[in-house]
Amino acid sequence: MYSFYAGKQELFDGVFDEIVHRTVSEVPMDANHLPEYAARLHDANLAHPEVVRFLDWYRRERGAAAQRDTVTESMREKARAIATAQEHGVLTKKLGAEQVLALVLTIANMWVQQAEDVTTLVPAAMQRQTIKDAVARITAPSV
16 A cells, blocks of 8 residues: 555545546536436435545545545536536526535535435435426526
């Protein structure tokens, strides 16, 4: 391990960066179709709960220091794509691109952040549809 990483902290960071890279690659964001993106992100969370646990653990361990360059750049790219979609009238302009992104990510991840007894009240297919509907309503362009 020490041939590749100076210690546990660097290994922890390396795993985090790999998870971010894999998630961005496997669940790409299309700003023109945010409800579908949110649903796919939800699906990925269900398929890989260990990733969700690791990311939560990482944030708890690192606190404010958890903001890595890989995440920062990914969020900037997503916000730019949302801003472009807003300029083209595809998404609401009532909120800033960063606000839209924060809401979409929060909604997409909301079921994995709940206690298990809460999530069992709503079947997975209904969770997915709820996420799509909520994101569609929040991001719909003004008429």
